[in-house]
Amino acid sequence: MNDVKLAVLGSEGVGKSALIVRYLTRRFIGEYASTSECIYRKRLSIDGRQLNLELYDPCSQLCEGKSSLNEQVHWADGFVVVYDISDRSSFVTAKAVVHLIRELRLGATKRDMDSVVFLVGNKQDLCHVREVGREEGQRLAAEAKCQFYELSAAEHCQEVALMFSKVVRNAGLNGKAKDRRRPSGSKSMAKLINNVFGKRRKSV
């Protein structure tokens, strides 16, 4: 059975956890506790093949044992780099992350880069306060050779599922021979459910 490791990266508050939770549970949770980095695990069947998916959700705040971006990039088979279309600074961060992935993984995955790095402009429902044009996202994706999506974790269940399915499929298809050291945290679906319905709440 194949293992597929995905890292969901981007600056604080862009909706990384919301996208992951939407994909794994089909729900949108407006408030989400995230004080530690973690890995969610899920067994999937894609094109009749069984896959063990590991989804890495980083902690943007300072937290104990936090892995570096370099470690995250080396660990993962595929990447979802998220920015918030209503926050230009998050786009600047996403640009830097995409370029770093390209730089660090160029040797190993040059030909695969465009299929395993997805640039996602989240919070499309906030287009009335948009700070990043759709065409800017498209341009960055074209320049960095990655796939581009603009969507809303809050409103688009199907699109989020489709985006993750594609990156999982592509990352699963790409063979890899690299260091498997993984970021520190690890969570089961049960823990995810606890987080989703959990006690600690983060304000919007």
Ligand SMILES: Nc1nc2c(ncn2[C@@H]2O[C@H](COP(=O)(O)OP(=O)(O)OP(=O)(O)O)[C@@H](O)[C@H]2O)c(=O)[nH]1
């Ligand atoms: N309007 C809107 N809000 C969203 C959307 N996705 C996430 N949010 C909100 O954005 C805030 C941050 O979402 P999180 O999922 O915690 O973001 P994150 O990137 O995981 O944040 P950190 O863990 O702090 O890095 C929360 O208040 C969410 O409800 C979206 O598509 N639309």
